[in-house]
Amino acid sequence: MSFTLHGLAVSNGIAIGQAHLISQATLEVSHLVIAPRMVEKEVARFETALTHVRDEFKLLKVGKENSPTDIGAFIDLHMMILADPELSEVPKQIIRERRCNAEWAIVQQMEILVAQFEQIDDVYLRERSFDVRQVVERVVRELVGKPGHAAVKAPKGSKGENLIVVAHDLSPSDVMAFKDQHFSSFVTDVGGATSHTAILARGMGIPAVLGLHNARQLIRDKETLIVDGTRGVLIVNPDARILEEYALKKSQLEIERSKLKLLKTARATTLDRVKIELLANIEEPSDVAAVIESGADGVGLFRTEFIFLGRGDMPSEEEQYEAYRKTVKGMEGRPITIRTFDLGNDKNLHSDMGEDRKRDNPALGLRSIRLSLADPKSFQAQLRAILRVSKLGKVKILIPMLSHAHQVDQTLAALEQAKSSLRGEKIAFDEGIEIGGMIEVPAAALAVGLFLRRLNFISIGTNDLIQYTLAIDRSDEQVSNLYDPLHPAVLMLLEHIISSAEKAKIPVSMCGELAGDSHLTRLLLGMGLRQFSMYPAQIPEVKQKIKQSDISEITPIVRRILRLEESAKIQEQIERLNSNR
Ligand code: PEP
């Protein structure tokens, strides 16, 4: 059965390959023994979970009845499986007889049913065991409260190249884990366009579509998929004609990309000879090769926390020193801006991803610089490690998520403490190391003067700035339609930050996702931005745009755009701005 799903286009390009479904780990549930008085409560918990899943299926069906894709029939099948007494009644008996938890009971019953299906000769019927698993997985997810996160690995004996990961959700640490597996793409049911998961896909230069809602439920292992990451489309079991069409598009895209690579050694200079600095965003030392290959002038954002995600505890000074040393050495004298840990919210050292995310407002909680300042010992270890590598190259320090001036003052005091301890131990470091701050909270943007007076440079984190300005969780696909980088409020803040920095003669760069979007390059140039930091894969396209732009022509047009009050009009004018030349 061929069908098409639409989601969020988060990382450009086309991938053709086989579906590799993950998150079976959801089914690895613990076996708990329940006190006799709790047994009926456990049965009730099971019944509630079934009701919720049934309601979810009903919701999914809305509007799918007349769908040419048979998705409606598919959901009907899952509803039938869910209603079958083998899954809706037998687990209750298991809970009562064995005094066990509901998750364990339903998984036990599923194993029995799957084993029975696997004995059947008829291929169609045998394959229904997938459906049973998918339905049970959904019930288990409901019971445990949150979708589980599986270790993302290619199956034994196969390389990831032809595989497309299909998951309900992927945490940033899952995606980091599959950097080594070379999957050709991934698609998920949830996740916003500037979630860290999406950002990582762009960093790896692989196409990805997020927010597909029920892909994990509708797709089977090994089915053929086409991912069009530019349009946010996923085609399942395409026919031969569509496959051929996409194979052609894919090779045309590859040719265009390799042409752009020829710009590697060209300077990023505008037609009116303004030199623009193009820097790279990285997550780990091994990313340096791609940075050098892209022709970037340096690293504008090293998201250090990614090296240690999911490992369980804080890394020692030595571990950090080694990781930063490799990176600085690899950059062969080019400048590198190391950001202190931006942990918390969706980026955790614990692999269950969870504790922080379970709080009501994790994005507003104890995260990032707040967490570093609350844990002075760990903060000292990181600052000392960065200071020690500052002797090996041109290193700067970047502080994330500042909102209050006193956070800068405390950070500068912590830096002074780290410096003086190193001096005491006669360990060399760059005494003049520059320290900058990320402007990614509206308060810091509006009161940017407080930060400009205290710091050597600033860097605009548009991903969080947009999230906090518009009150949109950047990881939540349900509100992704409201995540609008061209909202007048966002543009006003950007303009205010850039012009204030210019007046104060303090360097300002942008390291959020907007910096790597070539459709916005001219807008940002016209606002006065001269330093852009993005994923290495995005550099050639942005460089090409810069080389075709004349700042003296663009600036008055951008001024007029900034006076507009509606995103749609702004978008229209940006398109016109881009179509010149
Ligand atoms: C940002 O918020 O724009 C940013 C660059 O930081 P991160 O995406 O890591 O939050």
Ligand code: MG
């Ligand atoms: Mg941020």
